[in-house]
Amino acid sequence: MTIEWGWLTTHTDDLLALTLDHLATAVPAVLLGLLIALPLAVVAHRVRPLRGLLLGISNIMFTVPSLALFVLLLPITGLTRTTAIAGLTVYTLVVLLRNTVEGLDSVPAKVREASLAMGRGSLGTLVKVEFPLALPVIMAGVRVASVMTISLVSVASYIGYGGIGQLFTDGFQRSFPTPVLAGVVLTLLLALAADAVLVVVQWLCTPWIRKGARA
């Protein structure tokens, strides 16, 4: 198996375009997943009987094969990027929902009680106290979901929105390994970069954790 370096240099523009296309599917999928997971997690956290149900559903949806999921979505959203995003969003939920619930669980009851007792409402307490304190656990979920989504985007090649994944189909059809290897490396780099960005975001959002113990 030989790599044709020449191909890489003549296709940098394509590679960049595919990478951006990849992100255009992956980023909305994770954000949408978060948007759905946060309120659901609050419900699962507050209403004990619903917790098992919601987590169970997200688990089951995760086991639906991606191809089948896209096929199921096609009649609703057609051959669009929306289909790709919607499908991937479903998979992010399993991690995001579980981590957000666990994050909320990790907030000490005394702190929540103190917030309510100071005269902050239930919603204010959620936004100003519970979510910030749950952030490290939620962010751990976002990191896993992001890496997972970035690697999963390729499967949307079936419907033409595979981003870097297009390289795999291309290389496979032509029995030409260079694009495949380039795609693998690109996906890997993209996942690492996304993870690094999220680490920085988390670092910036949690100044209290950076401060050492008793000074």
Place this chain on the structure above:
Amino acid sequence: MIRFESVTKRFANGTTAVDDLSVEFLEGGITVLVGSSGCGKTTTLRMINRLVDPTSGTVSLGGRDVRELPAAQLRRGIGYVIQQAGLFPHRTVLDNIATVPTLLGWGRRKARARAAELLEVVGLAAESGKRYPHQLSGGQQQRVGVARALAADPPVLLMDEPFGAVDPVVRTLLQDELIRLQAELRKTIVFVTHDIDEAVRLGDRIAIFRTGGHMVQIAPPAELLARPADDFVAGFLGAERGLKLLSLISLQDVPYEPIAAVRTTDTAAQARAEATGRWLLAVSPDGKPAGWLDVHALDGSDSIGQAALTPVRGLTDADSLLSALNETVSSPTGMAVRVDAAGVLVGASRDDVVHAHQRSLA
């Protein structure tokens, strides 16, 4: 000020936390609720700021049913301190203290200025304001908790075992601070503890609860200790009930006499010359009692500085008869050493004088 009228709280699981409670808490004083765990004292406290709503009966504050106001608004007018402070780990100390003023819409600047002022009131250094709670010691966190409760200057303060999680030395310190603050602020304080000694130290009145949510007796500490309503109360007050009563009596009226003392900088020869018996009181150069010197153990040494001193605790007029009694028992001479407010030696009370004073009260 705070009034409970036939208040009962039954929880969903069927337990009765508070059973038909009717009581009024002293305005401008500290009422301590004591009892073993599960006796309903915390539930009682939490019904005042509506963290718990009663099953029946009414709780009123300043003549108004607490249910008249929206819960959040009510709570902003009531200070609340809990065990381990319950501080917001993700906010700086200053922001923690500024919580209620911010909620009341004071504006960031004014709220922070007030928070900075309160740091000083509770005895914390200004620079600790920029720290996060986990960077402070347990005692300091508890002070921040008190400061946070006082921030909007509420007339009522609810304290739920606020000093339960700190070591005994720090606890005593925090109790002293609370007494000092209260002398100045005259808040209406409801304080929950399971520590009867803490109750006796802090309470203007003590309410004793027993399992099942019954309040058995409410009385000033001295009255409670002298005349417990029943065996349960007597049992709860403990075997040292009499001694606890002595802890409420100050030394103000206990006479003292001058006592010979040497300075720790003096020579062994001077000490021997001064001594009338085996033991001699040594004071530091600034006149504060340093310890009891065993003159017999001075053999061979030139100065007192090297000699091991038996510890002594100088008592001020504000200290209790109980601590004087303790000193007479633990000092080798049976003397309770007396000092002025600055800690400088003024004299000593002999054990028979202390005992005589105690008997004269009975």
